[in-house]
Amino acid sequence: MTKTSVDLENSQGSHEVSPKAGSSSEIASKIKTVFRRHRFVYLSVGTYIASMVVFGLIVFVKGSNPFSVFFVIVQSTMFNGGSLEQIVLRTVPISLAALAVAVPARAGLVNVGGEGQLIMGAIGAAGVGLAVGSTIPGPLAWLLMAMAGAVAGAIWAGIPAVMRTVTGASEAVTTLLMNFVANDIMLYLIYQPWRDRFSSGQPQSQPLSQSAQLPSLFGSQLNIGVVVALALVIVTWYLLKRSHWGFALKVVGGNQEAARRAGLPISRLLISSMLVGGALAGLGGMLNFAGLEIQLVPGITATFGYIAFLASWLGRHDPYKVLIAASLFSAIALSSNGIQLNFGLNGSIVDILLALIVIAPLFLSKNRKALTK
Amino acid sequence: MNGFEQTLIGGIAGGTAIVIPALGELTSELSGIVNLGTEGCMLVGALGAYAVTVATGSAEIGVAGGAVAGAVFGLLHAYLTIYRKADQLTSGLVIWFLALGITGVLGTGYVNDAITPLPIISIPGLSQVPWLGPILFRQNLLVYAGYILIALMIFVLRKSRIGLLLKATGERPEVVSVAGNHPNLIQVTAVTVGALFAGIGGAQLSVGYVGTWFDDMTSGYGFVAVAVVLFASWKPLRVMVGAYVFGIALSAESVLQTNGIAINQYLLDALPYLVTLIALVIVSRRGGRKAPEALSRALTDVT
Structure with a gap:
């Protein structure tokens, strides 16, 4: 897993070597660049190894053998029956919430509200799903739930976007606060109106009727949501990299003054980027709910929204790289079960691992900036 | 004692857990570094204070432990953002994740330990003042520390050379540098001291106001502290008002609950966050945004 992230980091900046290196000074500077990039690779590998050593030390302090913990992380995620499918299933909400960060980031907005948008998506889907029950055919129910989820997520991201463009309130902070509001709304629904009266244990909403649940793919644990998520990654890539809208977002994100002079509708672009991002996260919440969870439970998102923020950052807000980072983080999040079972360590130890994986490139930010200069 | 007074007493005590971290965040932000990791620093502060209290039997020494724990995490944030030029928001979130993980792993052993919290x-004299006395002056040590800190911050920012240097660093680090000071050093100090305050705020929760430790016990208060600083437009008096209002909203919630008023608990839980959001919008609308220049760059740059 270490290697993937290193690759993610290094695919940057390969464009900056000029193709026509004519004079000797240009050749010299080219050699210098190549050398610096190599140095960056070594530094990256070194930093990741260092961060794994730190993790090993923490594990050691808690009285477990670091090597067996690493072994279990790999074994329980890669070679355990069905766990690869579990990783893919969790990648669905994480990657879509990460796109919810990546799209506004293109326009220079910071969306830390993936968590709340995932929750609202799940709530929207659950509201529709529970209301229609098994009265309508499955595909229609899926469509309605997807629409409700996307709209709910878009609203939850749209409010901070409007706040930002109208009043100037920092969206980084408002999106963050709205996560807590979303969580409280969900808890209210779970504990009162939507409560499953037949369950005796932990409070949870009534389950989604069988017909409204997303169908599985070829009898595996995977469901059709995986295909949808993958398609959305591709569509988002197209929108950002190939469409007029994506280009306009980039201009706004790069230089608002230039965008203003070019006559671009800045407010509308900013709000639309958040709406699209929120809708993506909302769909992520819906797919997670209708495909995997089928009931609203407290902590349904399990900090996926925040993990997604880190994934988007690690993937430099580029949809494909973001997807790879999201898969990696999904695997790490899943490995918490194996660690808990085998070592009795608190499952939140994987949060440390996640943090260290992001700290490594953060640590190298200065080197990267020097590299792309 | 009626419910209203109870609400205010709890509001001042709970608000202290916001006011001290918020003043810390103010220090950090004035120097040009936003620390979303305030939430994480509070969390390690809460556990650090609790663990030290369990070990020594003294909640006062525990507070010191919490402060140190917060400062260590703040130092990491300072190092990454100032010397390694890391993105401030991402670094802050990472600090929070690290804190979540570390407190989760190390905190499991402390969930059932009992402690004697900070005494009231x-x-x-002052506590005898009718009505206000019991609310403001029958509290624990950290609440009084909060009062002193507010006064101290106002003085430092308005009158002292340190305050001037701090604000200058947030606005024009180059000028500070030309004047023969070290902006980096000032920023590192500001962020670390800010995180130290956050640690003390966490301690106010675990060994003060609440008196127990449980997983993720700060539940977003650190983020609220960051928001409070924004909507206070970087003015310490407004930070104070905002933090205590949040504290009172929190306390109103639990008082309403214990008095059996039939409002759903979770909708009430959302109230403090909603209050903060609305305040943020109103203040931003009134054009109260005079962010330190280095800070506004950090808040809008996502690379």
């Missing part, structure tokens, strides 16, 4: 100290 009545200030002679």
Whole structure:
């Protein structure tokens, strides 16, 4: 897993070597660049190894053998029956919430509200799903739930976007606060109106009727949501990299003054980027709910929204790289079960691992900036 | 004692857990570094204070432990953002994740440990003042520390050279540098001291106001502290008001609950966050945004 992230980091900046290196000074500077990039690779590998050593030390302090913990992380995620499918299933909400960060980031907005948008998506889907029950055919129910989820997520991201463009309130902070509001709304629904009266244990909403649940793919644990998520990654890539809208977002994100002079509708672009991002996260919440969870439970998102923020950052807000980072983080999040079972360590130890994986490139930010200069 | 007074007493005590971290965040932000990791620093502060209290039997020493724990995490944030030029928001979130993980792993052993929390100290004379006395002056040590800190911050920022240097660093680090000071050093100090305050705020929760430790016990208060600083437009008096209003909203919630008023608990839980959001919007609308220049760059740059 270490290697993937290193690759993610290094695919940057390969464009900056000029193709026509004519004079000797240009050749010299080219050699210098190549050398610096190599140095960056070594530094990256070194930093990741260092961060794994730190993790090993923490594990050691808690009285477990670091090597067996690493072994279990790999074994329980890669070679355990069905766990690869579990990783893919969790990648669905994480990657879509990460796109919810990546799209506004293109326009220079910071969306830390993936968590709340995932929750609202799940709530929207659950509201529709529970209301229609098994009265309508499955595909229609899926469509309605997807629409409700996307709209709910878009609203939850749209409010901070409007706040930002109208009043100037920092969206980084408002999106963050709205996560807590979303969580409280969900808890209210779970504990009162939507409560499953037949369950005796932990409070949870009534389950989604069988017909409204997303169908599985070829009898595996995977469901059709995986295909949808993958398609959305591709569509988002197209929108950002190939469409007029994506280009306009980039201009706004790069230089608002230039965008203003070019006559671009800045407010509308900013709000639309958040709406699209929120809708993506909302769909992520819906797919997670209708495909995997089928009931609203407290902590349904399990900090996926925040993990997604880190994934988007690690993937430099580029949809494909973001997807790879999201898969990696999904695997790490899943490995918490194996660690808990085998070592009795608190499952939140994987949060440390996640943090260290992001700290490594953060640590190298200065080197990267020097590299792309 | 009626419910209203109870709400205010709890509001001042709970608000202290916001006011001290918020003043810390103010220090950090004035120097040009936003620390979303305030939430994480509070969390390690809460556990650090609790663990030290369990070990020594003294909640006062525990507070010191919490402060140190917060400062260590703040130092990491300072190092990454200032010397390694890391993105401030991402670094802050990472600090929070690290804190979540570390407190989760190390905190499991402390969930069932009992401690004697910080005692309530009545200030002679002042606590006898009718109505206000018991609310403001029958509280624990950290609440009084909060009062002093507010006064101190106002003084430092308005009158002292340190305050001037701090604000200058947030606005024009180059000028500070030309004047023969070290902006980096000032920023590192500001962020670390800010995180130290956050640690003390966490301690106010675990060994003060609440008196127990449980997983993720700060539940977003650190983020609220960051928001409070924004909507206070970087003015310490407004930070104070905002933090205590949040504290009172929190306390109103639990008082309403214990008095059996039939509002759903979770909708009430959302109230403090909603209050903060609305305040943020109103203040931003009034054009109260005079962010330190280095800070506004950090808040809008996502690379």
